Amino acid sequence: DADVTQTPRNRITKTGKRIMLECSQTKGHDRMYWYRQDPGLGLRLIYYSFDVKDINKGEISDGYSVSRQAQAKFSLSLESAIPNQTALYFCATSDRLAGIEDTQYFGPGTRLTVL
Amino acid sequence: RKEVEQDPGPFNVPEGATVAFNCTYSNSASQSFFWYRQDCRKEPKLLMSVYSSGNEDGRFTAQLNRASQYISLLIRDSKLSDSATYLCVERGSSNTGKLIFGQGTTLQVKP
Numbered sequence: 001d002a003d004v005t006q007t008p009r010n011r012i013t014k015t016g017k018r019i020m021l022e023c024s025q026t027k028g029h030d031r032m033y034w035y036r037q038d039p040g041l042g043l044r045l046i047y048y049s050f051d052v053k054d055i056n057k058g059e060i061s062d063g064y065s066v067s068r069q070a071q072a073k074f075s076l077s078l079e080s081a082i083p084n085q086t087a088l089y090f091c092a093t094s095d096r097l098a099g100i101e102d103t104q105y106f107g108p109g110t111r112l113t114v115l
Numbered sequence: 116r117k118e119v120e121q122d123p124g125p126f127n128v129p130e131g132a133t134v135a136f137n138c139t140y141s142n143s144a145s146q147s148f149f150w151y152r153q154d155c156r157k158e159p160k161l162l163m164s165v166y167s168s169g170n171e172d173g174r175f176t177a178q179l180n181r182a183s184q185y186i187s188l189l190i191r192d193s194k195l196s197d198s199a200t201y202l203c204v205e206r207g208s209s210n211t212g213k214l215i216f217g218q219g220t221t222l223q224v225k226p
Contacts, residue, residue: 035216040123042202042218043159058213090158103149104214106158 003027004107006091012113013081021076021110023091031094032074033104034058034066036087043090049074081114088112118142119217121203127223132193136220138203139185147206148186150177152199153219159202162188193224 004025013019023032030051035043035058045058047066055068063085067075078085091107121138128134140148148165163170165186169178176189190197203217 033213040218042119043216045213048213088156103161106160108158109156111156 004091004093004105006089006107006110008110009108010111012115014115015080015082017081017114019078019081019112021089021091021112023074023076023107025072025091025093025105025107027093027095027105028071029093029095029105030071032068033092033094034064034074034076035090035092036060036085037090037109038087046076078112078114081112083114086112086114117217118215119203119205121217121220123218123220125221125223127225128193129225130193130195132224133189133191134193134222135187135189136201136203136222137185137187138217138220140203140205141184142205143181143184145205148177148179149204149206149214150175150186150188151202151204151216153202154199159216162201190222193222195224195226198222198224 007022033048034046037043044060046060046064047058049055049068052068065077089110089112092104094104118141126134150162151159152162153159163172163177165177165179167179174191178187200219200221202219205215
């Protein structure tokens with residue numbers, strides 16, 4: 001079984017709809033991240049969380065919200081989807097161990113299309 | 116100026132060729148650098164970390180030049196399976212674990 005899972009894997013929705021993307025991990029990591037990827041722009045950080053009570057905005061948080069329901073779960077919501085939120089969304093996790101560099105482990109991605 | 120810049124390519128090379136990618140970064144205080152590999156429509160995966168002294172893993176060699184603020188990835192004896200997008204990544208100076216990704220360089224290895 002995959003260590004980081006995302007649901008749904010693909011979603012087509014309409015402008016103005018609320019949509020939630022979910023991420024679960026079995027790695028036991030404290031840190032979780034949400035990114036979006038657009039052609040030619042690379043991955044950009046939306047939100048990140050270092051534990052259940054610590055949630056931070058990334059570089060492009062406008063139009064998004066998150067919820068860290070448990071150590072293993074981190075959800076991304078689009079309250080009112082708009083077409084320029086069409087992108088590939090990745091969840092990632094990491095754990096900081098003494099003397100070891102952070103490695104981020106990514107989920108398989110959610111391809112979201114907003115019509 | 117983007118924080119991490121890469122030539123998007125694509126780089127088209129024959130099997131067995133040696134190919135090198137460079138990546139420049141703007142934050143001189145950045146602490147750590149990585150190369151991630153991303154196959155088409157798949158998630159990025161860590162390929163290797165980049166150390167000041169350079170590091171090698173089989174056919175792959177990564178180097179860091181802090182004076183000129185660039186990192187490089189060299190792939191020797193290219194295989195068809197090396198075809199992918201290679202993402203240059205930096206972890207900034209703060210202790211947040213946040214990574215900053217370049218847009219990626221696409222490599223196509225041809226038979």
